[in-house]
Amino acid sequence: MSNDTAMHASPEVKRAQKRANKSSSQRRTKRKVFDEGQTDEERRLLRVEQRNIHHVLATGAYRTRQRGQETQEEEEDRPTLEGVRDTNNELFQHVSYTRELVLDADNVVLLTNNYAKQVEQSVQVPRYDAIKVISALKKQCTMRKDGNTFFDWATLGVQTGVCYNAVPSKVVFAAGKYEVGIAAKPKKAREAKVKDTSEAVRPDEEKVVAKGDKATMSVADTCVSNMRKRITEKYNANISIKEGAPAPEPLDPLEILLDPKSFTKTVENFFYFSFLIKRGNVGVDKNWGIRYEMSKDNEPMGEHRQAFVHLNKKTWKRMCAELEARKQAVAS
Structure with a gap:
């Protein structure tokens, strides 16, 4: 391109040439969430603490026993899940940039998952998967006759019919008991209507009985x-x-x-x-x-x-x- 052509170039072309001449490091800018007020060293230490919390939550390195049952060594070395949550909340007060904010969001997701696991562990209800159900069915309903092994569907049908007529153990229904009889309401017997032939009496003509032998008036x-x-x-x-x-x-x-x-x-x-x-x-x-x-x-x-x-x-x-x-x- 000659000098004359460069002199007559449009402003858009000139801006594109300037962007091409800049290096990638020069074009990189820091995006902040809140006011800066932090040095690079403070941000690095904050990320280190956030990654430590992430490691504890990811590996489950916290106390899971109920309060008052842990040993002294566990109490000193392993933090509780509530303590990890409080520490993460304190670190969030110092988050000012997107990089640290992403780490905090990851820790919050792990906290939620760990709390969900604790809730599942607190509910002591037997669980059954497809493999356990199939194994139990084979064990209970497998019959051997004349050297042949076969699945007794009749026995399964009898046991299944019992399930339809009885409530399983350790089962609670939100709407109350399953087998509750409906109380029959007494049906009122129909009575023939009797026509009232008595004479209507006005309130001011109400009959009263006088004292002695006087007639009513x-x-x-x-x-x-x-x-x-x-x-x-x-x-x-x-x-x-x-x-x-x-x-x-x-x-x-x-x-x-x-x-x-x-x-x-x-x-x-x-x-x-x-x-x-x-x-x-x-x-x-x-x-x-x-x-x-x-x-x-x-x-x-x-x-x-x-x-x-x-x-x-x-x-x-x-x-x-x-x-x-x-x-x-x-x-x-």
Whole structure:
């Protein structure tokens, strides 16, 4: 190549020529994993210790007996697998380059394999391979007859059938015992449906037995009867007081129906009072508002109607205040 050709060469060609002129030792660079902070001598000593750990794990030169059973010489000369693991973890703290990192990875793989071997040794379960099984079968099922040796398949079939019906020794199933009978659930006998012909009873008409020889009567009838007795007593007392008057004045319902101590009891009194109006035993005096008067001789009145009364706690408190004001006015 002439000088003119070299002068007009592209930049890519020039970079390729420079790379070709460099030696392999000059192109080699050190690849680090973490910060350097280590000399070549420190790295060499670290690799020596890592290789020693690799040798111990590869040859199994560590204590395998349980703690407290090893001799004094073994305790001094041979480290435990846990000690080898701790030493490898301490060396890993000083690993900064890929070369040492590869050695540490190899040691971790060997540690895992050795721990797996220890676990297998701790499980004392008899193992069987194909050769042992075949030898045992030949020993148990080989028969000799008329100078000929043959394999007794009938005996093998009998022994195999036993295996299907029994659980082998030293075998544990994760889901529990193999031979566990299923508890039969009692089957409910079918019963013919019987049509209920009894009469439905409302809760407020529940039958109760009165004391003595009185006939049975419902709860609602009992309460209505008691309410009627109270009204009759008040009405008769009013007649005796107003004996000279042409007709007794209607009674004030607040004195009978209103309970200043219980809102619920007041509602019940109004409820039972409505039954007396429905049956025609009590009438409401329109001139006096919610006052009532008994019919003569306790006979049902000719015309009777019911009305809805909105009663809440606010109205109840106002009625209690009205009743208290009336009592004070009478006392004064």
